Amino acid sequence: MANHFSPRTMTRTRIIVAFAAGVLALSACGSSSTPLSNVKAPTATSTTAANSSNTESSVVSVTTLAGASTASTTVSAPAAAASVTTVPAAPAKVTPAPVAAPPVAAPFVVDPALTQALNSAKQLLGSNTQDLNDAAAAAANGG
Amino acid sequence: MNTKHNLAIIGVGLVGILTFAGTASATEPAVDLTAAKAKCDAAVAVRTAELAKLTAKAAGAKNLSSGHLGTINDIISSSTSGLTDLQIKIDADADASTLRADCETIATGFRIFALRAPQVHLAIVGDRQSAVVAKVGDLATKLDAAIQKAAANGKDVTDATAKLADMNAKLADAAGLLPGVVDNELTFTPEQWNANHTVLSSSMTTLHTVQSDLANAIADGQAIVADLQA
CATH class of the missing domain: 1.20.5 (Single alpha-helices involved in coiled-coils or other helix-helix interfaces)
Incomplete structure (x- = not known):
């Protein structure tokens, strides 16, 4: 031809x-949504497209x-800049020193015979009431 | 003459009055001796019965000392025999004035109710209180030991110790008041009572005080036991 x-x-x-x-x-180039100034230079590990999955911060599509x-490179949003938030250290929890519990006295048992003897003495003394009343009544009787 | 006449009239009048008075005395209604003697016999009987009750009472009083029991038996025995003799005399009385005097002696000569019965009751009370003093004193010693033991176990014995001190004070007061009270009150005679109706008042007051002391001492003892076991 x-x-x-x-x-x-x-x-x-x-x-x-x-x-x-x-x-x-x-x-x-002009229609790129990402200004070149914002293009972050790919890291050494990101120069290979679709490289390992753990390089999400710098995937480079060519x-x-x-x-x-x-080549037009579209770089995904950079990984969030490491935001270092300083979390104030929790105040040290102060554990009060253990207070020694007062000694608990064991229940004290008084010899039941003692209680019984007191009741017996009370009863014996109580029988005097009748005699004192009889003495007063007889004295008032005269004769 | 008129004067002589007047004196004669007055003289006749006086004689008449004296004569009338003499007649009135002679015609005083005769006292019914039989009825009077029956009343006197009844008075003796009620006292003899009282003496029998007092005898049984004293015999049954476990804490009555043998010395006091002996004194009481002597009093009762002499009173009983005296009343028996008096009743015999009364039954033989032939005139009202003698009967009246003898019948009054049933009360004044023996004072079974006013003196003897209270004497016996007070002797029983006093000796019983002496027994209680000894008994509660022994308990106070045991309570002291119990308090010491409880203190050694860590028990707060402040209140118990204070109560024991009060208990011992009450016991000491009672023990100090009792000696001689019964011995003394048993010595009073009907003649002394006739002269002073309050011969027993002091003894009775003392025994009431001792009774109160001992009741408080026992209450202290019971409170100590409650404290120690609380």
Whole structure:
């Protein structure tokens, strides 16, 4: 098949295509939602796309436009900066020194015979009441 | 003449009055001696019965000392025999005035109710109190030992110790008042009572005080036991 394009035309086409590619590439960069200034340099371990799962903070997706040599990197939100919250140390719980419990005296049992003897003495003394009353009554009787 | 006449009238009048008075005395109604003697006999009988009761009372009084029992038996015996003799005399009395005097002697000569019965009762009371003093004194010693033991076990014996001190004070008061009270009150005679109706008052008051002391001492003892076991 005959080549309908002249070398000059071919050259002109190449330039146009190259230009167009450049425009597209620039356009792609400009539409990135993430400003380049916010792009965080991937860590050494994150240079490989979809690397190990424990590098979630620096997954780098590389989109390569067809034929484009410029890579557009979309970096996911950086891992939350380490927020160092200083939690005040809980005050030391002061445990009061154990107070010695007063000695509990064992129930004291008085000899039951003692109680019985007291009751007996009371009863004996109580029988005097009648005699004292009789003495007073007889004295009042006269004769 | 008139004067002589007047004197004669007065003289006749006086003689008449004297004569009338003499007649009135002679015609005083005769006392019914039999009825009077019956009343006197009844008075003797009620006293003899009282003496028998007192004899039994004294014999049954466990704490009455043998010395006091002997004194009481002597009093009762002499009173009984005296009343028996008096009753014989009364039954033989032939005139009212003698009968009246003898019948009054049933009371004044023996004073069974006013003196003898109280003497016996007070002697029993006093000797019983002496027994209680000894008994409660022994208990106070045992309570003291119990308090010491409780203190050694960690018991607070402050109250018990105070009560024991009061108990011992009451016992000491009673023990100090008792000696001689019964001996003394048993010495009083009917003649002394006739002269002074309050001869027994002092003894009776003392025995009432001792009775109160001992009741309080026993109450202290019971409170000590309660404290120690609380």
